[in-house]
Amino acid sequence: KPNEPVYTRSQVALNDGTDNKPTWVTYLAGVYDISSFKAIHPGGHIIGQAAGADVGGFWEVWAHHHHSGKVGGYLEELRIGRLVEGEEEHSTDDPYDSEPIRDPSVQTIFMERPYCSETPNKALNSAYLTSPSALYVRNHAPVPECAWEPEDSTRESNVQNHEVCFERVQNGTSPTLKVSDLQSRFGTVTVTSILQCAGNRAGEDIKNTGDSGFTGTPLERITVGMLGNAQWSGIRLSSILPALYPEQCGKAKEHGGGEWHVVFEGADGYEGSTPLARVLDPRNDCILATHMNGEPLSPDHGYPMRALLPGIAGARNVKWLQGVSLSKVPVDAPWNEYYYKNSFGEQIQQLPLQSIILNTTTNSQTNKLSVSGVAYSGGSGNAIARVEISTDGGKTWSSANIKNEEIKKDQSNKSFGWVRWSANVSAENTTEVCCRATDSEGKTQCEISPKQRGYIYNGWSKVEVI
Numbered sequence: 001k002p003n004e005p006v007y008t009r010s011q012v013a014l015n016d017g018t019d020n021k022p023t024w025v026t027y028l029a030g031v032y033d034i035s036s037f038k039a040i041h042p043g044g045h046i047i048g049q050a051a052g053a054d055v056g057g058f059w060e061v062w063a064h065h066h067h068s069g070k071v072g073g074y075l076e077e078l079r080i081g082r083l084v085e086g087e088e089e090h091s092t093d094d095p096y097d098s099e100p101i102r103d104p105s106v107q108t109i110f111m112e113r114p115y116c117s118e119t120p121n122k123a124l125n126s127a128y129l130t131s132p133s134a135l136y137v138r139n140h141a142p143v144p145e146c147a148w149e150p151e152d153s154t155r156e157s158n159v160q161n162h163e164v165c166f167e168r169v170q171n172g173t174s175p176t177l178k179v180s181d182l183q184s185r186f187g188t189v190t191v192t193s194i195l196q197c198a199g200n201r202a203g204e205d206i207k208n209t210g211d212s213g214f215t216g217t218p219l220e221r222i223t224v225g226m227l228g229n230a231q232w233s234g235i236r237l238s239s240i241l242p243a244l245y246p247e248q249c250g251k252a253k254e255h256g257g258g259e260w261h262v263v264f265e266g267a268d269g270y271e272g273s274t275p276l277a278r279v280l281d282p283r284n285d286c287i288l289a290t291h292m293n294g295e296p297l298s299p300d301h302g303y304p305m306r307a308l309l310p311g312i313a314g315a316r317n318v319k320w321l322q323g324v325s326l327s328k329v330p331v332d333a334p335w336n337e338y339y340y341k342n343s344f345g346e347q348i349q350q351l352p353l354q355s356i357i358l359n360t361t362t363n364s365q366t367n368k369l370s371v372s373g374v375a376y377s378g379g380s381g382n383a384i385a386r387v388e389i390s391t392d393g394g395k396t397w398s399s400a401n402i403k404n405e406e407i408k409k410d411q412s413n414k415s416f417g418w419v420r421w422s423a424n425v426s427a428e429n430t431t432e433v434c435c436r437a438t439d440s441e442g443k444t445q446c447e448i449s450p451k452q453r454g455y456i457y458n459g460w461s462k463v464e465v466i
């Protein structure tokens with residue numbers, strides 16, 4: 001527009017949304033007032049981080065927020081002018097140029113930017129503990145600066161020196177604590193737990209419930225592998241939090257913990273929160289994890305530290321952890337306030353009871369079908385009492401063998417890791433096999449679970465047999 005107002009970058013910088021000023025950003029040569037956008041759009045929070053400056057970097061970083069093209073459209077409506085000639089250029093640094101080197105053959109990749117993948121069935125089925133290189137990855141942005149080489153011997157000491165800021169609730173200085181301090185003060189523990197994205201089994205969800213939460217995105221291809229089982233080592237949040245937030249934790253214990261949420265902040269700008277009561281209960285084994293299966297976390301899984309909240313949706317297990325705080329309301333971040341919410345508008349926290357068929361093999365000699373897979377109780381941490389198989393669409397069921405001997409016994413008195421199971425059934429006239437799990441309280445899976453915006457599907461696992 002030839003007659004539109006012209007601004008310098010310094011003028012734009014003054015309007016950074018502080019002290020009741022509007023929030024302006026630039027994109028290419030345009031100047032935009034995003035004050036209203038910030039309030040209404042889930043991505044507005046992110047773009048708001050560019051307040052007073054160029055939004056180009058955020059545009060690239062949060063590429064997934066505009067695969068609908070919507071953000072670009074909104075932005076044009078908010079245009080208030082352009083930059084003076086000669087000030088239009090913005091940095092063209094590629095925020096994805098220091099991504100970890102990944103072996104494309106060990107995971108099924110859905111997206112490269114941000115990187116998102118699932119664990120192949122073979123890797124899930126081949127061992128009780130999933131290897132870090134095969135474990136699915138769900139990033140929403142580039143991996144923040146923490147790159148290390150696989151052979152790097154400084155990894156362990158970098159973990160020890162990593163710092164986390166524990167923000168004060170009221171006034172006062174917020175202590176920033178080193179991992180080594182946390183370790184010597186509170187000790188370390190190892191817990192066995194599955195990690196599962198709330199969107200796992202989205203493909204079956206779409207097919208069986210018509211849920212359209214993921215339709216048209218690369219995530220509609222999710223099968224059963226946004227999942228893995230590992231031993232996680234770190235520091236108990238049920239020890240750290242009462243020491244750092246005695247008042248709030250004391251109240252939370254008295255009142256069942258209803259009013260506070262623990263907010264976890266990642267170095268990539270990602271945030272999530274989980275009710276304090278869940279995190280404070282030592283039986284829930286919530287930790288700040290530094291190691292997976294005895295090794296420092298890999299860059300994709302949150303090196304040097306992540307929240308590991310057994311039985312809680314992957315989305316709240318914040319990686320590249322740099323900040324912890326308490327809040328009376330769930331944190332106002334898009335992954336908490338827009339994504340990963342159920343149909344009642346609540347943040348998805350606990351994962352449901354689950355069983356998954358990972359392999360079927362027909363033996364033509366014996367005319368038997370061997371079926372194997374995994375089962376876990378999710379948020380309840382109950383033991384799995386039985387897994388059953390049906391070849392007649394659920395009319396009759398037979399029990400599978402659970403490999404109890406390999407289950408790791410941690411400090412925990414709950415079961416957050418999975419069990420592996422196998423069964424042999426007749427292959428005669430069998431065209432489909434399905435499984436369901438029942439936990440120690442008698443809870444069992446339904447044939448098809450209700451629509452939840454594409455999340456936490458846990459109907460019977462059904463596989464066609466050829």
Ligand code: MTE
Nearest residue numbers: 136137138139140197266270301314315319
């Ligand atoms: N933490 C940060 N900082 N950034 C992220 O993008 N993704 C979340 C969670 N924590 C995410 C994050 C989601 S949705 C999931 S499912 C898990 O991390 C995935 O963990 P993984 O990549 O180690 O498997």
Ligand code: MO
Nearest residue numbers: 197198314315
């Ligand atoms: Mo996720």
